[in-house]
Amino acid sequence: MTTIALSVNRRAVEVVAEPRTSLADFVRDRLDLTGTHLGCEHGVCGACTVLLDGVPARSCITYAVACEGADVTTIEGLDEDEITAELRAAFTREHALQCGYCTPGMLVSARDLVLRLPDADERRIRVGLSGNLCRCTGYVGIVRAVQSVIEARRARNIAALADGGRTILGPAGSGRAAPGRSEPSAARMALAPAPDSVARDIIQDFTPAVVLAQSFTLAHPPAKVFAMFDDIAGVASCLPGVSLRGTPSPERVEGGFRVRLGPIAAAFQGAARVERDPATLSGRILGIGNDQRSHSATQGEIRYRLLPLEGGAVTAVELSIGYTLTGMFAQVGRPGLVRDLAKRLVAEFAANLDRHMSGGSPGRPRPAELSFWSIASDVLRARLARMFSRISKTKGAE
CATH class of the missing domain: 1.10.150.120 ([2Fe-2S]-binding domain)
Incomplete structure (x- = not known):
């Protein structure tokens, strides 16, 4: 078995695989990125084509170990790509x-x-x-x-x-991986936690694949809300599906996040770090995690900024939620679904936070969930609203 370190869909991974493993089998079986299809398995049909360092390549006849240090992009990694759209x-x-x-x-x-x-x-x-x-x-x-x-x-x-914007020649990853395996390569030193482990001491920065914007208001002054955000355990108790392990600190918070999207449920275990800027009443939470059952991994970033309203009696909380998903959850966690889930989570978080700051209890934590019936009911309500809107416009024009 060989440890392979490379970047897949803008996320650094380090996974053990046999030297004979093809890149196609690696992304499908080890990372659950099944959008890459296998046809002839001889490099003829092109169904397995992926991008290696930005260049189309046949993943069925490319050994995964040959991609050490390379950037691999599968069809899932092009979800937000302008040209692909x-x-x-x-x-x-x-x-x-x-x-x-x-x-x-x-x-x-x-x-x-x-x-x-x-x-x-x-x-x-x-x-x-x-x-x-x-x-x-x-x-x-x-x-x-x-x-x-x-x-x-x-x-x-x-x-x-x-x-096509190519700047280097040679095989995939050339100029990136170390010439020998006795010393860690620069690419490997910069890796975020592997899907099978989140035990690193430092939570690395990353560029999210998807960024969502959300906001809500609280009937409390900004200084009080900012002080509340300094209470890591208190904030975690207001977040649906989140639980903590041990004593949290700004440098490292360990815990879990339970989520359900339709029929698929996951329990991500991971860690996060918390940054705050009192001068601008803003901050950032950067986290990583993986779910062993679905072989899914995620990196997430929440940026927040507090703005005073109504003479400082009310606070507007502006959120920027960024994430990158790999594994089974990446197959069902399309931006539309995740956006709906984020909207629900933010609304529940705001209600719990307001209740907690008013002296109440946020209640028993439960999984963050977006079920089939909740999606169907939202679609039905939206269609009914559009139908009544058209009817009212027609009557107004008469």
Whole structure:
């Protein structure tokens, strides 16, 4: 077994695997990133295409150990990517997918073409996609979709990048990993905690894959709210699904977070550090965690800022919630679902915080949950609201 240290979808991981493990099996079986599909397993069909250091590569014929120190991006890591979002819309518009099995690899290759090609030349697009086989569509819709995205971006004066922005030559990770394994590489020294462990002493900074903005108000002055935020145990008791272990300190808070998204439940165990700036009444909570059962891992960041309202009698709490997910939860934790869950959690946190500051008890902690029925009821309420809004507008126009 070999310890492999690399970055997957902007998250540093360090996982033990056999030297013979392919990169495709590594991301699917060890990280539960099953958007990478396996077809021929000979590097011919292109269904397994991922980005290695920004370059499309066949993950089924690439050994994971050869990617030491490299940046790997799977289709899940392109959820918030602008070009991929445009390609997805174009694939839908041009009927460029049917069974969808080849689509993840096709999108990765198409994204590279959109980056590199100066214009929507059909021949160059067909040559560029010749390594991605599709048994359903006949390629006409796929080519049209890629052409439309290239044309739209060039019309917006977004120029092509020479070589797709590539700045280094050589195999994946070249110039990143240490030449020998006797000393830790710079990439490995900078890694965040591995999915199987969160026992490091330092919580590393990271760039969130998704950032959500939320806000609420409290009927208490900012100074009182800021002092409350200094009570780590008190704040944790107000957060749904959160529990602490041991004695918390600003440098390190250890505990867990229970969450449920539809049929999938997880109990993340991890640690966090707390930063505060009294001069600006702001702060940051940076955390990491993993769930052994679902093999999911997360990094999260909450930034808050307190603003006075109504002459300082009321406080507006502005939150910026950033996170990166890997594993099974990354498959169901799409931004829309997570945004709904965050909205519910913030509302419950605000109510608990207000109750706690008023001398009450926030109540017994329970898992943070977004169930199927709660999603369905929200959708139904939204549709009813839109229907009544249209009816009222129609009557007002008569």
